[in-house]
Amino acid sequence: MSEKNRQILLASRPKGEVTPADFRLVEAEIPAIGPGEVLVRNHFLSLDPYMRGRMDDAKSYAASQPLDEVMIGGTAGEVVESRNPEFAVGDRVMGMLGWQLYGKDDGRMIRKVDTSRVPLSAYLGAVGMPGVTAWYGLNRIIAPKAGETVVVSAASGAVGSVVGQLARRKGCRVVGVAGGAQKCAIVVDEYGFDACVDYKAGQLYADLRAATPDGIDGYFDNVGGATLDAVLRRMNAFGRIAVCGLISSYDGQPMLLQNFRSVLVNRLRVEGFIVSEHMEVWPEALRELGTLVATGELKYRETIAQGLENAPEAFIGLLKGRNVGKQLVRLIAP
Amino acid sequence: MSEKNRQILLASRPKGEVTPADFRLVEAEIPAIGPGEVLVRNHFLSLDPYMRGRMDDAKSYAASQPLDEVMIGGTAGEVVESRNPEFAVGDRVMGMLGWQLYGKDDGRMIRKVDTSRVPLSAYLGAVGMPGVTAWYGLNRIIAPKAGETVVVSAASGAVGSVVGQLARRKGCRVVGVAGGAQKCAIVVDEYGFDACVDYKAGQLYADLRAATPDGIDGYFDNVGGATLDAVLRRMNAFGRIAVCGLISSYDGQPMLLQNFRSVLVNRLRVEGFIVSEHMEVWPEALRELGTLVATGELKYRETIAQGLENAPEAFIGLLKGRNVGKQLVRLIAP
Known part of the structure; x- marks a missing residue:
């Protein structure tokens, strides 16, 4: 691929409120994949309050987000290259590929989702x-x-x-x-x-x-x-x-x-x-939630920011309660 | 019996700290017992922090202590008259007969205790x-x-x-x-x-x-x-x-x-x-605690005030942490 990857890194740990200056947008090479690996083009980023905790280096339940690395976070996208027999180009997948256009995985941290009755973005929200x-x-x-x-x-x-x-x-x-x-x-x-x-x-x-x-x-x-x-x-x-x-x-x-x-x-x-910490309930819960969304019995809303460069502002808005429903960032043309 | 009963009543609800003026010592007749009833001479009163909550009339988990009635509380004593075949004169019993020398019960709210290996007062503390x-x-x-x-x-x-x-x-x-x-x-x-x-x-x-x-x-x-x-x-x-x-x-x-x-x-x-609210555990717990006290494996201390008239001061001292171990009031000669 001749295109570049784009990423948002954590540039500094917020003192009190998060500001746009705590992030940095960079260009990077699209990663080359090895045997067993998959390249994913992210369509949506999930923005979630827990990310605020990760930005501190205080003792918490999860490891801190390292400085100068791609912001962590859930993603939903499409397989664009695969050297893993479990995944084909065009598969829709969920993962934790972070705030970037492209990410790769060895297949263990992504899973295929069925978008025939549930929209891809819902797997970051009500069915995620x-x-x-x-x-x-x-x-x-x-x-x-x-x-x-x-x-x-x-x-x-x-x-x-x-x-x-x-x-x-x-x-x-x-x-x-x-x-x-x-x-x-x-x-x-x-x-x-x-x-x-x-x-x-x-x-x-x-x-x-x-x-x-x-x-x-x-x-x-x-x-x-x-x-x-x-x-x-x-x-x-x-x-x-x-x-x-x-x-x-x-x-x-x-x-x-x-x-x-x-x-x-x-x-x-x-x-x-x-x-x-309760992965044992995920299959049962996702089955129930998926059915309810597919049948229209469970409603949800999304607030969608457009473009990777707008992720920091959208995240700050989320912390201030400016969104309604699930806050997403769309990384492809709407 | 020609002797009189003596009782301590709640005279007023404390505003903030409890004071001696919130109580009143009165004389009363020793209650006459009817068929199935038992008259108990209290030897010990149990003073406990929960009583402070009962003195308020705020919403709480238990009914308020009514004004001008005998202060509630656990007691340990001796049966002095019985018209109940389950209890004989001389039996040692636990109950909730309140801050008074004599109390009567129909046998449902008192229980016999064995003082051969565990002292009577311990049934208000470590074994109570x-x-x-x-x-x-x-x-x-x-x-x-x-x-x-x-x-x-x-x-x-x-x-x-x-x-x-x-x-x-x-x-x-x-x-x-x-x-x-x-x-x-x-x-x-x-x-x-x-x-x-x-x-x-x-x-x-x-x-x-x-x-x-x-x-x-x-x-x-x-x-x-x-x-x-x-x-x-x-x-x-x-x-x-x-x-x-x-x-x-x-x-x-x-x-x-x-x-x-x-x-x-x-x-x-x-x-x-x-x-x-967990009466189902009492038998098992009391059995274990009784054995540990009888064998000397479980230690306890008591702070004992002498005489009914000293119960209010002893209770105030309890709330201020002046006691060491279980706070009791002894109502018989030491």
Whole structure:
């Protein structure tokens, strides 16, 4: 190939908020593949909040993203060269090839996906890591019963929107928390939540109380901070809280909780989890999610930035909640 | 009987700290017993931190202690009259007869205990509710493996001292947190903990770090607050926290936590519990604890106030950590 590869590297570790200067766009050779390897042209990058944690060098559950290397991340694309009998040119594949146009793999970190009934991009969202994250936290930690009330924060996002729809299918009252009237309208009208609390409206606890007349039995937490604190005040006895993300403090702010006492008073179970540590559920979860998306029973939205060079701004927007649904970057012509 | 009963009633709900004026000592008739009933002369009152919660009328896991009624609480005593074939005069019994010299029961809320190898008072401590509390939180929530590090706060207390000794028997490194050099010496020298951190020494986190070189896998929390916050910073991946008490905020102070993020980063499980909701474990736990006390393998200490009239001061002292080990009130001549 005569074309060049293009890549975005992590140039510096953010001090507090992420800025465009923390990234650098470079050109590189398209990698040559050896025996057993596959070359993939990425069509979509997945942007996800967990990436913020990787940009720090603090102790965390995952290795830091090294400086001056291609930003990590999930990708969906097309095989353009193959020396691996399992993959043919034209196959659509998921992988973790990072923020670049082309990546290669030995076939162990990519998998073929069927795009006949589910669009390729959905494998980065509702039928991918975010969907399985929702599935695991809801089914394995919250494990709600019909009639219970389940609350989810970042409810219009890639994870939260799936949590709510799955909980609704189990017969729960489902209440979202999201930022702004527009997002709340989507959560209720499009995803079918029973109610949505706009945390930007300035009366989070009062609105949450009104939306959860019978208290809260399960909380899927994507944000931490003031929302978690308000939810703790509304929890019922033997409630379960799945801690999936704490996006409100990813920039290193201390997170002050005032209502931890509820954990004792209400005998709560609070559990943090990372979906990549529960690979055993992926096949079952992806099968269920794939069917629901293919039949139109599970709705999702995407916010798509166009072009590799716009990935940093899109990622910063994601951290600020500017996206609706799954934040993607498209690397091919729309 | 010509003697009078004496009782301590809750006179008012404390605003913040409990004061002696919140109680009132009264005389009353010794209750007459009907068919199937038993009259018990209490020998010991059990004073426990949970009682502080009952004195408020806020929503809590248990009903409020009514005003102008006998303070609730566990008791150990002797049957002095019986119209119940299951109980004979002279039997030693445990019950929940409250802060008074005499109480009656229909036999359903008292149980006979064997004082041939275990002293009567121990059934209010290591072989009673505090012991079972320790047993449940350690075995059913923390479930430690040999070689893991377990930390317990209020380590010299009736619950904490049992937690540490049981964890030590499982092959764990056990670190206590207690207030003052004297309590810490008891925790290490008498209860056999590997180390004890004096939270009053002014460098809680540094001392805790030094005492837990391999991090913390299990934490039995009796106090909440700054100790919980420091422990959260030291937790290892997949650690478990049993939330048993939050004595540091029983007076209503907000409890500010800064390190909740550890729940996600380390995929912790945090679980609040109340031992009276797990009656199914009591027989097994009491059997094990009784054997260990009878054989001298499980040590305990008691702080004993003499006379019903001194119960309020003793209770206030308990909340301030003035006791060592189980706080009791003796109602008979020593």
